[in-house]
Amino acid sequence: MSILIENISKKFGSNYILSEINLEILTGNLVALIGPSGSGKSTLLRMIAGFEKPSKGRIWFSGKNATLLPIQKRQIGFVFQDYALFPKMTIFENIAFGLKIQKKYLKSQVYELLQLIQLENFEKFYPHQLSGGQKQRVAFARALAIEPKILLLDEPFGALDVKIRKNLRFWLHNLHEKLPMTSIFVTHDIHEAMEISDQIVILKNGCVEQFGCPQELYEHPATVFVKDFLDI
Template identity: 40%
Template sequence: MQLTGISHRYGAHQVLHNVTLECPAGTATAIVGPSGSGKTTLLRTAAGFLTPSQGQVMLDGTDITSRPAHRRSIGLVSQDGALFPHLSVGRNIGFGLPRGQRGGSRIGELLDLVSLPADYADRRPDQLSGGQRQRVALARALGRRPQIILLDEPFSALDAGLRERTRKAVQKVLRSTGTTALLVTHDQDEALSFADSVAVIQEGTLRQAGAPENIYNLPADLATARFLGEAVVLEGQVSAGWAECALGRVPLRNESPTGFVHLLLRPEQIEVTEPEQGILGLVLDADYFGHDTTAVVRLHGSQEEIRVRQLNTQPLEPGETIGLRVTGAAVAYPPGGH
């Protein structure tokens, strides 16, 4: 699917601004952005529920911009699964299939595809867990062999553990069938772990799109960096591909002009050491998360405060003096933050 120059407005309010995005066949693309950023409007445009004010929707080389939703060869899995409560699982999956495929072996194939036993066909949706309902919704969406599956925040109603397991199960099914998928989510971790490509939308504008590791490690600007995860931003001076900052001399991941810059590091790049082995810092506050602790640290000889993440094999305590050193490279941005 290709979305080209998509703009949309509700009355006088412009929601999308000239968004162009390609979802290559057989891959998963995630659209991520804060609430109100326009990501759901973009998905509804792809699905055919909205006609864009400007732009074009192409599917496998065919212009489907004006084609109604039911004629787009698109499957949709919504946040709650949208199963019919009065129908059995089997009849839910068979809904919309040709009459000869609504029972027996085809339903069994689809249940097996999403790793559910064949006898679940006789259950009602209210007899299933949240994760099982989402698998049934996926089986129904895949039943008609669509060219692309649209996933509208499909895991957001699940608790953390079930959410991860269901996401991995859905990811496995899509990859095994070679199905093209477009996921909309506000969860950065979900987007980065699920998709082959991630598109970041803010205020109706596509800020950046690319491979998850590139988006996370080399964000287009500081706003995108902060949205995608914890960001440590320091002032620095660049010379000959290196930057001097309150954490010492660090290499750069990107090309940057010499002079004053803002430097981006991730908390996991800042290693906690013995005080004599690194830049000194004073722990001001610490939040315990079980697997790790995130701490606010004031750097010695500076008023700059940063956040660091430390595995709880060596927990951090407020008032403790620690050493800090940087692993990996920083990203430099000009003073305007771009």
């Protein structure tokens, strides 16, 4: 599913968190949102998900106006930094949760997801019995269970140590190549964005400073800010 962000602005009180954002994200791309703290990365992600409504502008999914579409009708999977797993549910039950809500529950589908995240022997475990990396993989599986057209990830590896981060980001890259989804992830890690994304959006003070593939940004930074931010 393609995503078109058209003149999107978001205002809290008298302050603009995002201002006149225009982006076109092609179907199947893995896109990173990066920028300094407070640049509007998570706010933009939450508006695409439907958790926040824009103050101005429109969001289109494959040519259809999704600006005011309810969250449950957006065909979106969302992965949070803190995993947001249900502590009193087993790993199997956590993954099956969204399917049961949508009345699409199939036991075989949950087992397929357990195999996909390489935790097929952990179905009866509880979240507190897993490592941080394992919990994050379960969070991915739960988001994927509903077969989303768009996968949104808000700093999915932010709470993990460096070694686990590196392993999981390549796992995500490989997973993305297997599944037909458009994905957007927020990160503070420039190397992470450069290594695994098809395109990168660099935000500064609520505005798009540059949007392009990693090689383009590295070889042709549009501004001094981009050059300094990428440490070129």
